[in-house]
Amino acid sequence: MENPEQKLDDLFRQRLHGAEVPPPPFVWPALEAELRKKRRRPILLFWLLGFIGVCTGMGLWYFITMDQTSSLASSAPNPSEQEALGPESKTLTMATGETTPVPEPAAAEPRQEMEPSTTQSAKGQLRSRGVAQKAENVKVKGLETRPQAYSMPESPFVETSVDVPLAAAETSTISGSVEAGENQANQTLAKSSLDQTAAVTLPPQMLGRSLRAPLITPKKFKTTNSKSSSRQKLCYDFTRQPSAWLVDVYGGPSLAQRSLTSALDDQPYLNQRLSTEHRNLAYQAGARVSLMFKGNFLVRSGVHYEQITETFEYIDPTSVTYILTYFPGNPVPDTVGVLYGENYLKTYNRYFFVDVPLTVGMEMRSGRTGFSINAGIMANLLFNQRGVIIDPQSHQPARFGPIGKVAPKTALSEEVFRPSAGLSATASVQWFWHLSPHYRIFVEPSFRQILRPVSLASHPVEHRYSIFSLKLGATKIF
Amino acid sequence: MLHLVKCAYLRVLLTPLSCINPLNEYDLIRGCIRGSAKCQRDLYERYAGKMYAVCLRYARTREDAADILQEGFLKVFSKLEQFQFQGSFEGWIRRVMVNTALRAYQKQRFEYEQSGYERLPESPVDPDAVAMLSEEELLNLVRQLPDGYRAVFNLVAIEGYSHAEAAEVLGIQESTSRSQLTKARRHLETELIKIEKITDRAL
Numbered sequence: 001m002e003n004p005e006q007k008l009d010d011l012f013r014q015r016l017h018g019a020e021v022p023p024p025p026f027v028w029p030a031l032e033a034e035l036r037k038k039r040r041r042p043i044l045l046f047w048l049l050g051f052i053g054v055c056t057g058m059g060l061w062y063f064i065t066m067d068q069t070s071s072l073a074s075s076a077p078n079p080s081e082q083e084a085l086g087p088e089s090k091t092l093t094m095a096t097g098e099t100t101p102v103p104e105p106a107a108a109e110p111r112q113e114m115e116p117s118t119t120q121s122a123k124g125q126l127r128s129r130g131v132a133q134k135a136e137n138v139k140v141k142g143l144e145t146r147p148q149a150y151s152m153p154e155s156p157f158v159e160t161s162v163d164v165p166l167a168a169a170e171t172s173t174i175s176g177s178v179e180a181g182e183n184q185a186n187q188t189l190a191k192s193s194l195d196q197t198a199a200v201t202l203p204p205q206m207l208g209r210s211l212r213a214p215l216i217t218p219k220k221f222k223t224t225n226s227k228s229s230s231r232q233k234l235c236y237d238f239t240r241q242p243s244a245w246l247v248d249v250y251g252g253p254s255l256a257q258r259s260l261t262s263a264l265d266d267q268p269y270l271n272q273r274l275s276t277e278h279r280n281l282a283y284q285a286g287a288r289v290s291l292m293f294k295g296n297f298l299v300r301s302g303v304h305y306e307q308i309t310e311t312f313e314y315i316d317p318t319s320v321t322y323i324l325t326y327f328p329g330n331p332v333p334d335t336v337g338v339l340y341g342e343n344y345l346k347t348y349n350r351y352f353f354v355d356v357p358l359t360v361g362m363e364m365r366s367g368r369t370g371f372s373i374n375a376g377i378m379a380n381l382l383f384n385q386r387g388v389i390i391d392p393q394s395h396q397p398a399r400f401g402p403i404g405k406v407a408p409k410t411a412l413s414e415e416v417f418r419p420s421a422g423l424s425a426t427a428s429v430q431w432f433w434h435l436s437p438h439y440r441i442f443v444e445p446s447f448r449q450i451l452r453p454v455s456l457a458s459h460p461v462e463h464r465y466s467i468f469s470l471k472l473g474a475t476k477i478f
Numbered sequence: 479m480l481h482l483v484k485c486a487y488l489r490v491l492l493t494p495l496s497c498i499n500p501l502n503e504y505d506l507i508r509g510c511i512r513g514s515a516k517c518q519r520d521l522y523e524r525y526a527g528k529m530y531a532v533c534l535r536y537a538r539t540r541e542d543a544a545d546i547l548q549e550g551f552l553k554v555f556s557k558l559e560q561f562q563f564q565g566s567f568e569g570w571i572r573r574v575m576v577n578t579a580l581r582a583y584q585k586q587r588f589e590y591e592q593s594g595y596e597r598l599p600e601s602p603v604d605p606d607a608v609a610m611l612s613e614e615e616l617l618n619l620v621r622q623l624p625d626g627y628r629a630v631f632n633l634v635a636i637e638g639y640s641h642a643e644a645a646e647v648l649g650i651q652e653s654t655s656r657s658q659l660t661k662a663r664r665h666l667e668t669e670l671i672k673i674e675k676i677t678d679r680a681l
Contacts, residue, residue: 022527
């Protein structure tokens with residue numbers, strides 16, 4: 001005889017083991033969100049690595065260009081000194097300021113044929129202070145006699161102002177040899193320590209010195225000088241004025257990453273919140289005043305406005321209609337359809353922040369461009385919210401804040417958010433480009449972490465924000 | 479701008495009635511392992527109905543059952559590589575669901591002993607009375623059981639575990655498992671008799 005208890009078990013097993021009940025509609029969206037998070041984590045990691053790579057690349061580029069700029073500056077003549085001396089200056093002087101021993105000319109050395117360009121340069125070299133007055137009667141083959149007030153013809157070379165402290169004895173020797181004529185001029189040329197050109201025979205030590213301290217700069221360097229001077233003119237000269245006030249205005253899009261965690265282990269309510277609230281647009285704008293000191297360091301403050309928008313979408317999950325079909329002979333109907341419906345609600349939740357940032361930074365410049373790294377805190381002045389949320393008790397939509405009557409207001413719906421968002425930590429990297437010495441534009445990706453939850457401790461779900469922003473703005477330097 | 483409230487939003491979802499082709503199941507599983515969102519959705523839609531019924535039997539409330547279902551499917555997707563394509567895939571998912579449900583049950587620390595029905599019913603239960611009830615009603619009956627009775631009844635009576643296996647899973651003595659099952663049966667029989675009497679009076 002069959003055990004009646006066993007029979008009961010069998011009855012339940014036959015009916016329930018393979019039973020099928022459609023799940024609530026909010027389960028799949030919550031599940032999908034979790035699965036998407038797992039897929040998205042590597043992508044976020046790639047973005048972070050990319051951001052770090054960009055910052056590292058910018059830093060390397062800055063240091064490399066700084067090296068090039070400094071090496072260029074050491075080789076090219078100082079344009080300010082050139083300008084100070086004026087165009088009439090024909091003085092040729094040595095860069096090192098050393099007196100060079102005049103080599104003894106070879107006694108039987110024949111006179112050397114010189115190239116016209118060489119002779120011209122040699123003539124220019126003869127215009128030292130010590131020999132200027134004595135150069136009237138110099139007759140070098142291929143050269144014409146020039147008066148004292150001689151202005152150089154169009155020459156491929158530009159005379160530089162380099163002082164030559166010649167010894168008195170050398171000066172007299174040179175002046176004497178000039179008077180002698182052609183051979184004397186050759187000897188003078190041989191003796192002169194000012195000769196740059198390789199066509200004239202010079203002792204090796206003089207050639208070596210000329211390479212180290214060029215006296216004549218070709219015209220092609222003039223173009224470079226004009227370009228660098230134009231670049232310098234477009235930049236604010238922080239070397240002369242290491243302290244300055246800067247005023248920024250900016251705006252741009254943001255990406256608000258919301259974190260909802262169940263503080264009281266209320267998973268079903270958390271799932272409802274996750275399935276009904278989704279991220280939407282966010283943006284920020286503001287104005288800042290910065291003080292630059294020591295040419296590189298910044299302290300910034302100002303006013304910052306941030307707005308976060310989220311979509312609230314709700315379908316009443318308890319409203320489920322099963323479409324059943326009864327077949328003859330089978331008392332158990334077959335479920336052929338399920339209707340989910342009623343009370344569809346879609347609205348937008350908005351969160352407004354007004355903050356005062358206080359950050360410090362360091363700026364690095366190279367010509368018209370540069371970048372700065374900033375970090376600091378933001379203190380929240382104003383935090384307003386409005387929208388609809390699932391009530392933790394009734395599990396129905398309830399409104400909070402100054403919003404129209406899209407949903408009822410409950411006792412708990414107004415006790416969700418703190419009156420203030422509190423402190424936030426912020427960091428950013430700014431890349432700027434000078435339009436003129438006092439105006440520049442910038443792009444500044446930044447990150448902000450609101451340190452404590454924006455929800456009250458009494459609320460069953462902890463609501464936090466991390467915000468990535470892109471600031472686009474302009475700066476005026478006073 | 480705010481959107482206006484939409485009333486009477488309807489969406490029809492037809493439950494799948496076709497049998498599962500073993501070859502499609504293989505492709506589906508491989509697709510889920512690759513991380514295909516579509517394959518994950520398809521797999522969920524195929525098995526969610528049956529697994530939700532399993533969760534309803536173990537959970538106290540519908541919300542708890544939904545929670546167990548979500549957590550169970552997360553575990554299914556994360557451990558899918560461990561399935562060796564030996565045996566029934568549905569059975570594998572069911573075991574994952576049952577384990578998830580039992581873990582939730584142990585976390586909530588249900589009390590085994592509640593007001594039990596010690597007295598035997600006066601007459602045995604009519605099998606036809608059980609047959610007249612819908613699956614939903616039977617699930618409600620099981621869900622109304624005290625927590626400890628419900629866990630043992632699900633494992634032993636419906637899933638087919640032995641008392642030794644159920645005791646090991648639940649962390650109780652085998653004798654406790656037996657007594658819990660007996661009490662669960664008594665409870666169900668009492669409820670079924672009540673329903674039978676109500677039905678007879680109605681007729």
